[in-house]
Amino acid sequence: MEFLLAIFSISYQFGDAFAFLVISCAGLAVIFGMMGIINLAHGEFIMCGAYVTAASARAGLPLPMAIACGALAAAIIGMALERTVIRHLYHRPLDSIIATWGISLIATQGVLILLGPTMQGIGTPLGSTLIGDRSYSIYRLVLFATSIGLLLGLYLLFYRTRFGVISRATIQRPDTARALGVDTRRVYALTFGLGAGLAGLAGGLYAPTMTMVPTMGSTFIVESFVTVVVGGADIFLGAAPAAAILAVIKAALTAWYGQLFGQIGLLVAVIIVIRVMPGGLSAFIKRWQK
Amino acid sequence: MRIHHNRTLIAALLAGTCLASGPVLAQDGPIKIGVLEDQSGDFAAATNVKVNAIRLATQEINDAGGIAGRPIELVIYDTQSDNRRYQEFMRRVLQQDQVDVVFAGFSSASREAYRPIVNQFNGLAFYNNQYEGGVCDANMIVTGAVPEQQFSTLIPWMMETYGPNVYTLAADYNFGQISAEWVRQIVAEQGGTMVGEEFIPLGVSQFSQTIQNIQQSDADFVVTLLVGAAQASYYEQANSASVGLPMASSVNVGQGYEHKRFTPPSLANMYVTTNYIEEIDTPESNDFVERFRAMFPNEPYINQEAANSYIGINLYKQLVERAGSTDHDAIRAVIAEGDVCFDGPSGNVCLDPKSQHMSHTIYLARVESDHSITFPEVWENITPYWLGDAGCDLTQNDPSAQYTPSNPPPAQ
Structure with missing residues (x-):
């Protein structure tokens, strides 16, 4: 029994780290991993999702609806930005870094000026459950389940729907796709909007557990970039296994040596990975499959 | 020239x-x-x-x-x-x-x-x-x-009220490190035990493992010396995991008015020594x-x-x-x-x-479960000796x- 409880507690920590990595990197995996745009405003899409979620939850919407609102708001803003700014920078990666960084600064400072330095939080729902002699937050278990659901949903979207096929075709061979009658501009806009919406979803999901401040997105940035860089271009062959491996590293180091070493472990892992396999896990796995 | x-x-x-x-x-x-x-x-x-x-x-x-x-x-x-x-x-x-x-x-x-x-x-x-x-x-x-004003009042009061086992959670920079040293020293002077001490890098916002470490220790109360908006997420997460331990701090409430910003009761049972807050x-x-x-x-x-x-x-x-x-x-x-x-x-x-x-x-401020403030103790004219x-x-x-x-x- 003692053994089972220890196993559960370790799995809980792993699941928690995994959920955080997957949920925070999903949007970036689409925009950076698939589309190749280095999106430094990723954290601000997360912040946008969190703020809209908190505002709508406090206005009386049930939390799942509020989170959906947050994701939708981020998606709409994402599509608007794609049309006005990002679209012109698809083949200029360095310029897109500057542009998205600028957007991120404007968003953080704009929110600070308009809404003030903090916003009241909404509180974590569902309470806790006692397993053995330790209590666990139920919402954290929901987050883990959500991260699995999210991966599954994205898999179905990209591999089992018409939008997914067209979107992958557009990103891999834009000329051919256009020759076959695909409105590639629209597909780019929708895919970017999807990425932004996923970032908003991350913000919404973590809004109840965090302090609401304009800079809150920055706490997601390191983890999401590390996961996407380790993962490489493919969400399923890359980001998902990368999240799993990094979650093990982070949970184990944090349990044994504390938060600082958890952070160090993540960064050392990314340095090793980009040295040994520059294309990330997904390129490595694909080569190994051939 | x-x-x-x-x-x-x-x-x-x-x-x-x-x-x-x-x-x-x-x-x-x-x-x-x-x-x-x-x-x-x-x-x-x-x-x-x-x-x-x-x-x-x-x-x-x-x-x-x-x-x-x-x-x-x-x-x-x-x-x-x-x-x-x-x-x-x-x-x-x-x-x-x-x-x-x-x-x-x-x-x-x-x-x-x-x-x-x-x-x-x-x-x-x-x-x-x-x-x-x-x-x-x-x-x-x-x-x-300074610490002799905030900790030499707070820590002995907490140990007397809740018990001698102390867990410190501190931000990992000069403030947190030196404050934690003060806590360590006062706890030792008062005959208590440090059952745990963890330093959190600034900007960390996820505390699942830390919370579990605290639950595994036999702490009677937690000294929280967390700084910045990201680290403040600890309280909400600890509350949702029902840690349920009293908290002692020199930085919360009196600085970042967490009791106003967070949903009750995430800060309930927190004790802070401060020289001023608007509730006085x-x-x-x-x-x-x-x-x-x-x-x-x-x-x-x-x-x-x-x-x-x-x-x-x-x-x-x-x-x-x-x-x-x-x-x-x-x-x-x-x-x-x-x-x-x-x-x-x-x-x-x-x-x-x-x-x-x-x-x-120095006022000892206690956060109640509805996040109102009471003052169980006041120490007058504490000098920075x-x-x-x-x-x-x-x-x-x-x-x-x-x-x-x-x-x-x-x-x-």
């Missing part, structure tokens, strides 16, 4: 003009006070109010005729919670704006970033934050509370809150740093008026008299000549160093 000659002439002329006009201007013009505070970035929530407190004190003093007849002029820069900005703007206010005194800094990292620059240009800076203590520097006047129900405090809100109706919370900043401006007024000038040596001679006191929002406070730190009335006892005496010499219990001033 002619060019050289001309240059010398011009230089001499310029120097003459400066010498002639400098003191006259300084006596007639306004007194310039530089204000470097984080109005944006990670610390903005707790520090915007400090700037407004300085504005309030300035307006009151200017309306009443200024400092010795000279109006105060504020030179305000937003340091963006960024230590490099502190260095950049500290140089600018001292060199370019030529201010008479600077009010600067929230985090200890930022204070240590700008302090060498204040020393280099022999400026005078007020640091109005509670902090980990130990700065023995004649160029600094510290109005914030005394005539002086209520009067201060009323004047503050009359000028800044939308101020979310009036915290201890706001009171300290307000007191700081008023202390500076007294110092300049008694010294008869803004000259730093003259001001320090007044401090050395040892009777520089001010009756302000937090009661009567006095500057200690040896350390140039300030005495305080440690530096003076340890051997720092700014009336004799100026080491311009920061000391800790494990690194005290060298024996004279």
Whole structure:
């Protein structure tokens, strides 16, 4: 029994780290991993999702609806930005870094000026459950389940729907796709909007557990970039296994040596990975499959 | 040769003009006070109010005729919670704006970033934050509370009330490390046990594993020395995991008004020693809150740093008026008299000549489950004794160093 409880507690920590990595990197995996745009405003899409979620939850919407609102708001803003700014920078990666960084600064400072330095939080729902002699937050278990659901949903979207096929075709061979009658501009806009919406979803999901401040997105940035860089271009062959491996590293180091070493472990892992396999896990796995 | 000659002439002329006009201007013009505070970035929530407190004190003093007849002029820069900005703007206010005194800094990292620059240009800076203590520097006047005021009251009270097993959770930089050292030392002196201690890098917002470590220990209470908006996520997460332990802190509530921002009951059962918060129900405090809100109706919370900043401006007024000038040596001679006191929002406070730190009335604030505040205990007139006892005496010499219990001033 003692053994089972220890196993559960370790799995809980792993699941928690995994959920955080997957949920925070999903949007970036689409925009950076698939589309190749280095999106430094990723954290601000997360912040946008969190703020809209908190505002709508406090206005009386049930939390799942509020989170959906947050994701939708981020998606709409994402599509608007794609049309006005990002679209012109698809083949200029360095310029897109500057542009998205600028957007991120404007968003953080704009929110600070308009809404003030903090916003009241909404509180974590569902309470806790006692397993053995330790209590666990139920919402954290929901987050883990959500991260699995999210991966599954994205898999179905990209591999089992018409939008997914067209979107992958557009990103891999834009000329051919256009020759076959695909409105590639629209597909780019929708895919970017999807990425932004996923970032908003991350913000919404973590809004109840965090302090609401304009800079809150920055706490997601390191983890999401590390996961996407380790993962490489493919969400399923890359980001998902990368999240799993990094979650093990982070949970184990944090349990044994504390938060600082958890952070160090993540960064050392990314340095090793980009040295040994520059294309990330997904390129490595694909080569190994051939 | 002619060019050289001309240059010398011009230089001499310029120097003459400066010498002639400098003191006259300084006596007639306004007194310039530089204000470097984080109005944006990670610390903005707790520090915007400090700037407004300085504005309030300035307006009151200017309306009443200024400092010795000279109006105060504020030179305000937003340091963006960024230590490099502190260095950049500290140089600018001292060199370019030529201010008479600077009010600067929230985090200890930022204070240590700008302090060498204040020393280099022999400026005078007020640091109005509670902090980990130990700065023995004649160029600094510290109005914030220090560990011997906040911890030597708080920790023994907590141990007596809840038990001897202590778990410390601290931000991983100079403030957290040195504060944790103080906690460790006081716990040992009181015969308690440190059952755990973890340092959290700034910006970390996920605490699942940390929470589990605390649950596994036999802690009777948790000392939370967490700093910044990201780390504040701990309380919500600990609450949702039902940690259920009392918390003790020197930084929460009194700075970042977490009890107003978070959903009850995530901060329930937290105890904080602070020298001021707006809930303190005394005539002086209520009067201060009323004047503050009359000028800044939308101020979310009036915290201890706001009171300290307000007191700081008023202390500076007294110092300049008694010294008869803004000259730093003259001001320090007044401090050395040892009777520089001010009756302000937090009661009567006095500057200690040896350390140039300030005495305080320390309030023990308890956060109830609906996030209202009660005060189970008040300690009056707690002096900042440690530096003076340890051997720092700014009336004799100026080491311009920061000391800790494990690194005290060298024996004279």
